[in-house]
Amino acid sequence: MELSTVRAALPTTSRGRATLLGIHAQSNMVLYGSAKTVLVLPLIGDGSADCYNGHAHNVTAAQCSPNGEWVASGDSSGKVIVWSRNGSRDKPKLECQALGGGVDDLCWSFDGQRIVASGDGRGVLVKAFMWDSGNTVGEFDGLSKRVNTVAMRPKRPFRVITGSEDSTVNVYNGPPFKFAASHKDIHSKFVNCVRYRPDGEVAVSCSSDGTVRVLDGDTAVALDVVLKDHGGSVYAVAFSPDGSAFCTCSADGTVRGFDISTPATPASTFTLTPGGDGPAAMVAGCAWTDAHVVALTLDGRMHCWPASGSGAAAAPSGAPAKVIGGHQKAIVSCAADTANGQVYSSSFDGSLVQWDSDGLKYRGTIAPHGGQSVVALCCANGLLLTAGVDDSIAAWSLPLSMSPDTSPSWRVQFDKNVSGAPKTISASSSGLIAVATARGAALLSGGAIACPCVAPPADCGSDGANAASISPDGKSCWMGFENGKVACMSVADGGASAELVGEALTRHRGAVTAVSYNPSGTRVATADANREIVVWDAVSRAEAITKMVYHTARVRSLSWSLDGNILASGALDNSLIVWPMTGEPVSRRKTAKQAHAGGISGVAFVGGDKLASFGADCCARLWTVPNGIFDA
Structure with a gap:
């Protein structure tokens, strides 16, 4: 099993604050944080x-x-870690407790020997240290409030400038760095970003007061230039790689470019608008690489325009050439539409994302339940079924248009006092839909509730079903419960009638977390919170495959390959396992450890030998599961 593609989580953003993207212009890449990643x-x-x-x-x-070899990353505890992009990740080059509070910005010296971190904390708000030893190389006095941003002059003599929430821009000479000057009157509100031009001759600062100021790189004196082109807070500044231009981004939803060939008289050269409505369209960060100008909007998406590293000579214009999308919050469910070559994932913030099965290319985002969390997905019979915490099930025609104006083919509202809140969805080839609910299971047909509630057996507890799966022919449905028991019911009259079959099965020693029929309907896989997976004969209800206890934490998701020969499982232990289902011993399983930080929430075979996985790290991954993977 080989990892072929990783689709990144979107940057974490916060309204009213800048999100300062890291870049390596020559490599055309951006760096940022999402949760702990x-x-x-x-x-x-x-x-x-x-x-x-x-x-x-x-x-x-x-x-x-x-x-381009090393990355310095800081977190909300004030720790900075220096790690290799190409070497071992087991032991980083440096771990340094730089600040007492969160790190807001970082910069490297042009020779790669020193790092400066700024942010919040008790006493120390800025720290400069050697990249490999962590030894301090200066003191930063004259700071009274959180330091949002820092930049180091990319030439000798070294100079560090900082921007603070007390609206000041301070200057420090070194190393060792010592206070040199303070500009208290060039901005009237928070200073959000300061950056040096690549040649070190000019620096630019921007503020929540809507202004952009230019400083002389040699003397650190603020020039008389005051740029007020934006209609809101200005959050970030980014220079073109050749230094002839820079761009700024703002809460007014625009990115503006300026020619700074003559620092005393910067000239506006372009205005870019990512688009969108409401607060989500605010531009919280920007970057300029050799090939792109990038605008980061508050919803986490990155809008990219082709641009030359030569600045104003090749100014970008029009609509973005591509939009990098995905999830900002933990992913909770996924489903594959193999007929149309697409896969869908949903997250806690109510986002539904569409990906191409081929390479997991991003295709768009909508909010199918009005921004409320989407807890379950299922693709079947030309429909995408979604279940939300608004206690409704919606059906969307496939292939799904990702326009914000897209509306469902039908929507069914559950009565929590009758059916209970929906938890999982499955569908038969005949169109019958089974929904695990807080009161048992409900059956839907033709966009309406056929059977509002099938109560669990008395010995299965009163918490309803955790998961349910209906057979491909729609004649039986298996349910898993909190007390570890599994029950089967027969379905008749198009879902209008259902009754329990036999006694509940008692193999599991933990809450059942997932239930899944194989494509032929001959077997059912169940998984529990105690790490165990069991495969049952769907007719006799006898155990067919056991001893599948190789996860080390709760199993969250199961998926069968299209031919039914492989079962995939994802768990809270961060690992993804594929299991043989054609007679080989389960000890021949293949495991991808640490597939997703924080645990796996969804797995889905998307066609051929491709398997998609999604997790709490907000990332999507595509794996290749080749034929003969279980051969000894």
């Missing part, structure tokens, strides 16, 4: 991301060394 995302090629999961707290800043 550092993402290194190439903007050209297939866009498969690199992930680093060494932080114990949420990642808040990341920057690449000038040579």
Whole structure:
């Protein structure tokens, strides 16, 4: 089993604050944090991301060394870790407790020997240290409030400038760095970003007061230039790689470019608008690489325009050439539409994302339940079925248009006092739909509730069903319960009648978390919170395959290959396992350890030998499961 593609989580954003993207302009890549993961995302090629999961707290800043080999990343605890992009991740180069609070920004010296971190904390708000030893190389006095941003002059003599929430821009000379000057009157609100031009001759600062100021790189004196082109807070600044231009981004939803060939008289050259409605369209961050200008909107999406590294000479314009999308919050469910070559995933923030099965290319995002969390997905019979915490089931025609105006073919509202809140969905080839609910199971047919509630057996508890799966022919349905028992019911009259068959099965020693029929309807797989997976004969209800206890935490998701020869499982232990279902011993299983930091929430075979996985790290991964994978 080989990992072929990683689709990155989107950057964490916060309304009213900048999200400062790290870049390596020559490599055309951006760096940022999402929860406890550092993402290194190439903007050209297939866009498969690199992930680093060494932080114990949420990642808040990341920057690449000038040579592109090392990454410095900081988190909300104030720790900075220096790690190799190409070497071993087991032991980082440096772990340094830089600040007492969260790290907001980082910068490297042009020779790659020093790092400066700024942010919040008790006493120390900025720290400069050697990249490999962590030894401090200066003191940063004159700071009274959170330091949002920091930049180091990319030439000698070294100089560090900082931007703070007390609206000041401070200057420090070194190393060792010591206070040199303070500009208290060039901005009237938070300073959100400061950046040096690549040649070190000019620096630019931007503020929540809507202004952009230019500083002389040699003297650190603020020039008389005051740019007020934006209609809202200005969050970030990014220079073109050749330094002839820079761009800024703002809460007004625009990215503006300026020619700074003559620093005393910057000239506006372009205005870019990512588009969108409401707060989600605010631009919280920007970057400029050799090939792209990037705008990060508040919803986490990155909008990319082709651009030359030569700045204003090749100014971008029009609509973005591509949009990098995905999830900002933990993914909770997934489903594959093999007929149309697409796969869907949903997250806690109510987002539904469409991906192409071929390479997991992003196709769009909608909110099918009005922004409320989508807890379950299922693709069958030309429909995408979604279950939300608004206690409704909606059906969407496939292939699904990802327009915000898309409406469902039908929507059924559950009465929690009768059916209970929906938890999982499955569908038969005949169109009958089984929904596991907080009161048992409900059956739907033709866009209406056929059987509002099939109560669980008395010995299965009163918590309803955790999971349910209906057979391909729609004649039987298996349910799993919190007390570890599994029950089967027969279905008749198009779902209008259902009755329990025999006694509940008692193999599991933990709450049943997933139930799944194989494509032929001859077997049923069940998984539990005690790490065990059992495969049953669907007719005799006898155990067919056992001793599948190789996960080390709760199993969250099961998926059968299209031919039924392989079963995939994902669990909270971060691992993905594929199991042989054609007679080989289960000891021949193949495991991808640490497939998703924080656990796997969904797995789905998407066609051929491709398997998609989704997790709490907000990432999507595509795996190749070749024929003969279980051969000894």
